[in-house]
Structures are given as C-alpha cells and as structure tokens.
Amino acid sequence: MSRTADKPAQQAQLSRAVWEVLAHHGIERLTIRAVAAAAGCTTGLVMHRFPNRQALLRHARELLHQRTRDRVEGLEADAPTPLAALRAVLAQGLALDDETTTESIVWVGFLAASVGDAELAALHRTNTRAWRERIDRLVSATMPGWPRDRVATTTLALIAMVEGAAALASADPAVYPPTAQLAMLDAALDAFGFTPS
Amino acid sequence: MSRTADKPAQQAQLSRAVWEVLAHHGIERLTIRAVAAAAGCTTGLVMHRFPNRQALLRHARELLHQRTRDRVEGLEADAPTPLAALRAVLAQGLALDDETTTESIVWVGFLAASVGDAELAALHRTNTRAWRERIDRLVSATMPGWPRDRVATTTLALIAMVEGAAALASADPAVYPPTAQLAMLDAALDAFGFTPS
C-alpha cells in the first residue's frame, strides 16, 4: 500500500479485504492479521484506520449495503417499466455470477455474526428494512390496485425467495445454477400475477 | 453432568449445547469452553467425547438435520393429503416459535461456518439436497400432472422462500411475525396453483 495517504481509498480497500476474507475463508478466519494480509499491509495500518475490529466490521457491512444499493438504483433508473425494474432489482439479489455470489456469502456471514453482536444486528435490520421498502414500493408501483396487505405479503414472499435462493446457490452452485434461479424468479413473478407487458 | 456414562445422551447434550451457544452467542463465541459451560461440564468431558472441535461441530450439524427430519416425517405421516403434508412440512421450516427460530439461526450459523470448512460444506449440501428431494416429492405428489421442470422450479421457489423467510424472521422478528410468514407461505402456495381441496 502506498505511503501517500488517501484515507477513503484505504478504508475502501480495507473493507474490500474484510469482505474477501469473509468470502473465501469464512468468519472464523476473519482476523485483523488476515485482513491486513489480504489488503497487502500490516496490522498497524488496519488499527490506524479503525479503532478496533468491530469498527472495521461495521464499515465493511455498510460498504456491502452501499454497493448493492448503488447497483440497484442504477438498475431501477434504467428500467423502462416498474415491472422491469422489479425484476432487475430482484435478479441482482440472486447469486448469478462471482460478484453476487460473493456478496451473498458475505451477507450470510454478517447475518451469522449479528447473533451476539447488537450493533451488527441493528445494522442488518436497518439495511434489510430499506431493501424491503424498496421492493414494497416497486410492487406497489407495478400493481397500483392491490390492497396494502397483498402488497406486503407479496413483497415478503419475493425478498424471502431471492435471499433464500442466493444463500442456497452460493453454498451449492451445482444444484442452483443461474438459469434455475432466474427460472424460479420468473415463475414466482408470473405466479403472483406480474404479467410481462 | 452425571458421572455414570451414557455416551449417546452425553453426545446429544453436548450437541445441544453447541447449538445453544451458536443460537445465543453466535459463531464467534462458539468455543470448546463455552460449549462445556453451556452443557454444565468441563472441557475435559467435551474432549473426551469428541476428538476435536471439528468433530463436535459435525455432530451438532447432523443433530440439527436429524431433528428437523424427524419432525418433518411425523408431520408428513399425520397429514391427510399430500398438499396438507407439503404445507405442514414447509411451515415447520419457518421461524414460527422459539424452537424453529433457534433452528433457523443455527442453520444460518452452520451455513456461514461452511465457508472455508469443506467438511461442513459437504454436510450442508447433503442435508439440503435431502430436504429439496423431500419437497420435490411432495410437490410431485400434489401435482402429478406437472412436467418435471415445473416441479423442479416450483420446489426451488418454495424452499428458497421458506429458508429466506426463516432467516429474515429470525434476525428481525418484529418485521416478520409468524402470521406474516404463514400468510406469505399460503399466498405462495395459492399463487403456484396449490388450491386447498
């Protein structure tokens, strides 16, 4: 790592390292030293940028949220119709390529780490609720006539399905290839009454 | 713990302790000492029953699988129709009470621990595939006329939804109460064409 300070870039680099360790070696090996090695620096820099390990985890968790949020907002802006936006946003939550598979693994890792860590748990709830509200809004926009509780129930079904499929696929890619995940998503959208216009 | 040896019971007790630690304190604190404390014994007993920590985890993982399998087989045997069996079996996979919520948390914990632990990963795949085959069989029995790929896609959608809903609910019970989870399950079954007879 260069000697010239570039704090935001370094923090991002460290967060990406956290995340890489999490994805490739699991939570058990998510140590300051492993993160430093993955970032190509020493523990000194890590502890210089973050007061402690928990702060590093918190930052990485927020980076994960921000990454998916940025991607999702791009997809939503580019979609021609609310239904296309809904499908695109849901599809990016699946484990369809290396990037999204890694994100799913990391997401599960943070979810597991939230148990017994109140701060990570709170962060998880905040981010997940934001995600739910986004889907809720898109379902509402696609189906303006639906009553409130039908929207809510459908939203829960869709996000649960996507999250579950991503988790299952990231742990067993052979059984849940991208085509199967997309077929499942389209079958569900169709079943719930989202007819492609 | 009694001095009189009862190896299987002790192993089960230790496995339940693993699981309790996992559910209440998270993976990070899943240590031999914490397990011994939760089981009310010392590390000596733990290491006497299991050669090492990995064997303990493996056994706890299998216990989780066995528990859900036993419960599910009871539900399936008692169900009057294939559809009732399908619904009951899927519903027990949700996080509806303390028992199933704990199981969901533990399941997520093991899933996260599978990253970087080939043996746990293999165990996860085996157990998850057995679960998928069970749902596949029930969907097939309920809808005998469906083509093979429709059964497969619907099965994937249902198990992903249940697993995802359980994970979301166990991490944020206030947003996903049991009624919401069951409403989602019924809405999905209905949407996919499983009309209650």
Added chain:
DNA sequence: AAGTTACGGTAACATGCGTTACGGACTTGC
C-alpha cells in the same frame, strides 16, 4: 533545506483459544 507532523511498520503484551497430559474418583469383576 531544516524542522515538524503524521503515517504506518515492528514488536510486544495480555488474553483466550484448541489441545494434551495427568491424576483422582467412581464403577466393575472377582
């Protein structure tokens, strides 16, 4: 160009980990 500041690498610390070795206590077979 020299002084000053802040960056970050090095090394040490205490702690808690998995694991091992040992020894006392309880059960068992005669």
Added chain:
DNA sequence: GCAAGTCCGTAACGCATGTTACCGTAACTT
C-alpha cells in the same frame, strides 16, 4: 473388599488473537 479399568476434572502448553506502545521515515511547511 480389593485390584483394575474407565471416566472426567484440572492444569498446563503452545499458539493465535485483539490491542497497544514505540519509532523510523516520508511528506509538508516556512
């Protein structure tokens, strides 16, 4: 009722961890 064997608690070991203190050095200021 005693010797043998099994069970399991105790305590130690080596190691890896999070964290801290320290110090060389690069970059900025004047």
